[in-house]
Amino acid sequence: MNLTRRELMAAAAVLAMPGVRGAARAAGLPREVDVAIIGAGAAGIAAARKISAAGKSVLMLEASPRLGGRCVTDVETFDVPFDRGARSLYASASNPLTELARSQQVDVVPAARGQRIRIGRRNARAGETEDFLALMVRVNRSMAEAVRGRADVAVAKALPQDLREWRNTVEFQLGPLSNGDDLDRFSTADLLSFAQRDPAASCRQGVGTLITRLAGSLPVALNTPVTGVRWSGRDVQLETRAGNLSARAVIVTASVNVLNTGVIKFTPDLPKRQAEALSHLSLGTRERIALDLPGNPLGLGRDEVLIEQSHSARTGLLLANTGGSSLCQVDVGGAFGRELSAEGEAAMIEFAQDWLRNLFGGDIAKVTTRASVTRWGAEPYVLGAMSVAAPGGQPSRRVLAEPLGALFFAGEALHEALGGTVAGAWISGERAADAALHKIAGAKAERPAAAKPAKKRRAPAPKARHPEPLPRSGLRWPNAGR
Ligand SMILES: Cc1cc2nc3c(=O)[nH]c(=O)nc-3n(C[C@H](O)[C@H](O)[C@H](O)COP(=O)(O)OP(=O)(O)OC[C@H]3O[C@@H](n4cnc5c(N)ncnc54)[C@H](O)[C@@H]3O)c2cc1C
Structure with a gap:
């Protein structure tokens, strides 16, 4: 490592300069780092911060031209x-990102609590909303009973x-709203294992x-x-179009859909255990259609969140008047979200406008001044929204x-x-960084110790700081605006 540390620092300095990140390839990669990280989304950045804070050299290799991944x-x-x-920080009081x-001088503000339900062109009455909430309690109970002491099943069952x-x-x-997928595709045990996600903040x-x-x-x-x-038990070599890189450990943060395509070849x-685990995990679909609707044609409040009593899967979630502005966002997901996204941007905008017209009346298309859509499923280095486990796949x-x-996911x-x-x-990301640092420290301690008698071996391993598991949830309502 000593030979290349200077080289690394020089390259890293170039890569880190604001405004020249896109020039990273031209600058060339260092030959070696302590820890390489594949992906610069939330997990990759969290890991890189820890490795760097521990005084080890680190480099994030990011396929896209920007940081942040799905953020x-x-x-x-x-x-x-x-x-x-x-757009939401769930369980904001215990969420590490709140602090x-x-x-970073970023203001965390409470997200709207709950969500209004629209029934046709009117709001649900109090009794109707209570009916729905009572049903959701029954649904949660039914899911818990379905898997208690038995094999896991799809939520639909x-x-x-x-x-x-x-x-x-x-x-x-x-399904599509909370997890991005349809209920026949993912595990009840997985859904029930999720920690409570409210109250949320943005x-x-x-x-x-x-x-x-x-x-x-x-x-x-x-x-x-x-x-x-x-990869091996000792170190790793990474292949990129910009050259190869050696590292003492690698942390792979690419999404499970990317990993399942095989675009990263592991040698x-x-x-089998890891390959099978991967095959049980996939990303669902969540796409967002943003419309600028000046003049509040929907007559809704600031950050108001709304779903409808729908009669088909062609439905969405509305976040109106974002931050008091005229930006309204319609989220779609699951199989319907995938089909709509495949039809393209114009079809997505048209769906959102029609959906809002059916719920509120008025010519929404006419009052739309600007629009933008996401197509996460088509982003080659993401390929979806959020992970679900197939029935039986929760332990994956x-x-x-x-x-x-030396390989960590x-x-x-x-x-x-x-x-x-x-x-x-x-x-x-932080857990993987701890584990990688542990591995590096262990490797370092083992090398000189190898020449000494076993009893004199000193290999002090840093404590892995795995956070305590979060409380498990029962009822998952309300789940505003995820
Ligand atoms: C529409 C939508 C709404 C969401 N809403 C919320 C929300 O409100 N609250 C919430 O908590 N979560 C939400 N999520 C989920 C959240 O965004 C993700 O869970 C999280 O950002 C994932 O971070 P990650 O680091 O695991 O993965 P990613 O963000 O996917 O980062 C992985 C990185 O790896 C890179 N990469 C992939 N392959 C390679 C390769 N071969 N070489 C180099 N780099 C590679 C990718 O480009 C990417 O930057 C939402 C997601 C979506 C899509």
């Missing part, structure tokens, strides 16, 4: 910051039969802004997809987090109670 704030299109991915936001006029709403609420400057700021001047090579990882292949999250020699999908969230990604 990105568009500050140009509308009058207020528009979070295209994550970190203060250090764990629901009570008589969901009456609320069936589509319940299915949307638990960031005035955007969650994407927060995550990007947290990267500070950490070394990153943008536009640098990693195509191969040669040797991942062991923990299995994938197990170290493999991290990312939202690896957090057993906060899967699919920024906090889960962040904590997972």
Whole structure:
């Protein structure tokens, strides 16, 4: 390492200079680092901060031209910051990002509590809302009973039969809205293992802004997809188009959908246990259609959140008048979200406008001044929104987090109670960093010790600081505006 540390510092300094991150490839990669990190989203940045704070050399290799992964704030299109991915910090009181936001001069503001329900062109009456809430309590009980002492099943199989006029709403609420996928595709045990996610908060400057700021001047090579990882118990070699890089440990934070495509070739292949775990995890779909609707044509309050009593899967969630502005956001997900996204931007905007017209009346298309849509499912280095485990696949999250020699995985999908969230990604990144530092310290201590008699061996391992598991949730309502 000594030989190349100077080289590394020089390259890192170039990579870290504001405004030249895109030039990282031209600057060339260092030959060696202590820890390489694949991906500069929340998990990668959290890991890089820890490695760097421990005084080890680190480099994030990021395939896309920007930091943040699924946390990105568009500050140009509308009058207020528009979070295209994550926009809520769940369980904000215990969320590690709430405290970190203060250090970055990012204002954390409470998100709207609960969500209004629209039935056709009117708001649900109090009795109707209570009926729905009571049904959700029954749904949660039914799911818990379905898996108690038995094999895990898909959520669709764990629901009570008589969901009456609320069936589509319940299915949307638990599926595409909360988890990005349809209920026949993911595990009841996984859903029940999630920590309580409310009350939530948002960031005035955007969650994407927060995550990007947290990267500070950490070394990153943008536009640098990693195509191969040669790993062993001792070290790793990474292959990129900009050259190869050796590291004493690597933390892989690419999404499970990216990993499942095989675009990163592992040599040797991942062991069966890890390969199987990966195959049980996938990303669901969550896409966002943002419309600027000046003059409040929907007649709603600031940050008001609304769902409808829907009659099909063609439905969405509205976050109106973001931060008191005229920006209104419609989220769609699951199979319907995938189909709509495949039809393209114009079809997505048209759906949102029609949906709002059916609920509120008026010519929404005519009053739309600006629009923007996300297509996370088509972003080649993300390929979806948030992770779900297939029925029976809940333990996969923990299995994938197990170290493999010098190879460590991290990312939202690896957090057993906060899967699919920024906090889960962040904590997972920190855990992987602790484990990688532990590995490096262990390796260092073992080398000189090898020449000495066994009894004199001293290999003090730093304590892994794994946070306590968060409280498990029962009822998952309200889940405003995720
Ligand atoms: C529409 C939407 C809404 C959401 N809402 C919320 C919310 O309100 N609250 C919440 O907590 N969570 C929310 N989430 C989920 C949250 O955004 C994610 O859980 C979290 O950001 C994932 O972080 P990560 O670091 O694990 O992965 P990512 O953010 O996906 O980061 C992985 C990085 O790896 C890079 N990469 C991939 N392949 C390679 C390669 N071969 N070489 C180099 N780099 C590579 C990618 O480009 C990416 O930057 C939402 C997600 C979406 C899409």
